[in-house]
Amino acid sequence: MNFSILWQKVLSEIEIQTSKANFQTWLKNSDLRKINEGIAIIAVSSNFAKEWIENKYHKLILKSLRSLIPNIKTIEYIIDTNLTQPVFKEKENNLKDFQLSFPEVKIDFETGLNSRYQFENFIVGPSNELAVAASLAVTENPGIKYNPLFVYGGVGLGKTHLIQATGNTIKNKFKNKKIKYLSSEKFTNEVIEAIRFKNTKSFREKYRNIDVLIIDDIQFISGKETTQMEFFHTFNELYGLNKQIIISSDRPPSALPEIEERLKSRFEGGMIADITKPEFETRVAILHQKMKEKRYFLPEEIVELLAKKIQDNIRNLEGGLNLVVNSLKYQKLLPTKKNVEKILEKIFQPKKTINFKKILNTVSEFYDLNPDQIFSKCRKKELVKPRQIIMYLLKEELGFAYSTIAEKLGNRDHTTVLYACQKISKEIQKNPFFEEEINQIKSRLCK
Ligand code: ADP
Numbered sequence: 206m207n208f209s210i211l212w213q214k215v216l217s218e219i220e221i222q223t224s225k226a227n228f229q230t231w232l233k234n235s236d237l238r239k240i241n242e243g244i245a246i247i248a249v250s251s252n253f254a255k256e257w258i259e260n261k262y263h264k265l266i267l268k269s270l271r272s273l274i275p276n277i278k279t280i281e282y283i284i285d286t287n288l289t290q291p292v293f294k295e296k297e298n299n300l301k302d303f304q305l306s307f308p309e310v311k312i313d314f315e316t317g318l319n320s321r322y323q324f325e326n327f328i329v330g331p332s333n334e335l336a337v338a339a340s341l342a343v344t345e346n347p348g349i350k351y352n353p354l355f356v357y358g359g360v361g362l363g364k365t366h367l368i369q370a371t372g373n374t375i376k377n378k379f380k381n382k383k384i385k386y387l388s389s390e391k392f393t394n395e396v397i398e399a400i401r402f403k404n405t406k407s408f409r410e411k412y413r414n415i416d417v418l419i420i421d422d423i424q425f426i427s428g429k430e431t432t433q434m435e436f437f438h439t440f441n442e443l444y445g446l447n448k449q450i451i452i453s454s455d456r457p458p459s460a461l462p463e464i465e466e467r468l469k470s471r472f473e474g475g476m477i478a479d480i481t482k483p484e485f486e487t488r489v490a491i492l493h494q495k496m497k498e499k500r501y502f503l504p505e506e507i508v509e510l511l512a513k514k515i516q517d518n519i520r521n522l523e524g525g526l527n528l529v530v531n532s533l534k535y536q537k538l539l540p541t542k543k544n545v546e547k548i549l550e551k552i553f554q555p556k557k558t559i560n561f562k563k564i565l566n567t568v569s570e571f572y573d574l575n576p577d578q579i580f581s582k583c584r585k586k587e588l589v590k591p592r593q594i595i596m597y598l599l600k601e602e603l604g605f606a607y608s609t610i611a612e613k614l615g616n617r618d619h620t621t622v623l624y625a626c627q628k629i630s631k632e633i634q635k636n637p638f639f640e641e642e643i644n645q646i647k648s649r650l651c652k
């Protein structure tokens with residue numbers, strides 16, 4: 206039998222057993238190339254497709270092939286980038302190369318710092334140069350010059366990146382200094398636990414021994430009196446010992462609601478630097494930086510188009526870049542202005558349509574699950590991962606509180622949600638294939 210006809214038969218059988226979106230994305234552009242001594246060679250378009258098919262469809266394909274040709278022993282998948290657009294061909298055909306060159310990302314257990322965030326990959330422009338200068342000064346002489354350093358700015362403008370880069374640089378320069386990075390939400394949780402398990406003393410001791418304390422998103426301690434009290438205590442101890450404190454916030458100290466005055470005036474006692482929205486040139490430079498990291502290649506006119514269209518924040522700029530690259534890739538389109546404009550249209554209307562139900566259904570469909578299974582208490586691996594992804598997306602895309610997510614997904618414990626969100630975001634940073642999977646889901650959310 207002709208390979209192509211044979212493969213069409215297999216595909217049509219698989220098509221009825223899988224969701225349309227999955228089929229389109231992963232299988233449609235595959236090809237049966239040859240059968241040699243019982244080994245079927247199947248060509249797929251990318252590493253992502255290969256991983257995906259091997260993990261999810263291998264058994265199905267094997268079964269279906271065997272029903273047509275009984276002596277098939279196994280399948281080997283090869284990557285043929287001719288099945289994709291030329292823009293994205295580079296390097297993908299060598300899995301090892303791709304994985305090795307992808308910067309290894311780790312969150313350091315002791316410091317809580319992510320090595321991805323460095324000054325080297327932080328683009329400086331008029332919107333952040335004061336904050337960068339102050340941060341660099343802090344890395345020269347931690348605890349001496351600008352203490353505390355208070356960095357504030359809107360969502361997705363680079364606060365976390367900058368304060369972590371500061372921590373990473375200090376860690377490199379001063380090997381003996383103890384550095385601790387955490388979000389104020391995590392700090393709050395630690396306070397609660399310390400009280401619950403009656404070990405506030407060792408909690409205080411732990412923080413007392415830190416040389417550089419970095420607290421991200423301090424605004425979340427608004428209204429939490431006990432946490433504020435504990436933080437005030439820690440702050441004073443460290444400050445008195447000339448230890449460096451770095452804080453980020455979405456607004457200046459004076460505008461923080463429900464935060465004790467004495468704490469605000471402590472924040473105001475050091476250096477306050479803001480980060481504002483980046484201007485066009487900075488946005489272009491940031492896009493180039495991200496493309497370099499992710500090995501994307503887009504023509505300059507497309508980069509400028511992206512920088513022109515997405516102005517509000519850098520996280521969205523990065524999201525837009527990912528969306529464009531992924532959409533071009535999977536829809537097999539050339540990177541022309543017209544195609545990209547069409548893709549970007551989605552970005553400007555998504556938030557309206559994304560809601561709890563949409564996230565639930567999109568993720569369930571993506572993993573071929575019934576949404577009801579998400580609410581169950583079942584801890585099977587096939588369910589746990591999609592469930593955690595849903596939790597993560599509810600937090601990231603809709604900004605739901607952990608407790609709300611816990612409640613909405615079948616009255617779970619909020620720490621389960623916290624853990625899930627952390628786990629997923631760590632995995633995204635660590636594993637490019639997983640990041641790709643999440644991007645796929647996100648682009649479907651916008652449809
Ligand atoms: P925030 O903490 O202010 O919400 P993040 O630090 O998380 O923002 O930044 C969002 C994304 O944008 C991150 O991926 C970060 O690396 C990137 N980013 C922000 N500012 C810059 C910059 N100046 N140069 C390079 N990347 C940046």
Ligand code: MG
Pocket residue numbers: 364365366421422
């Ligand atoms: Mg942040």
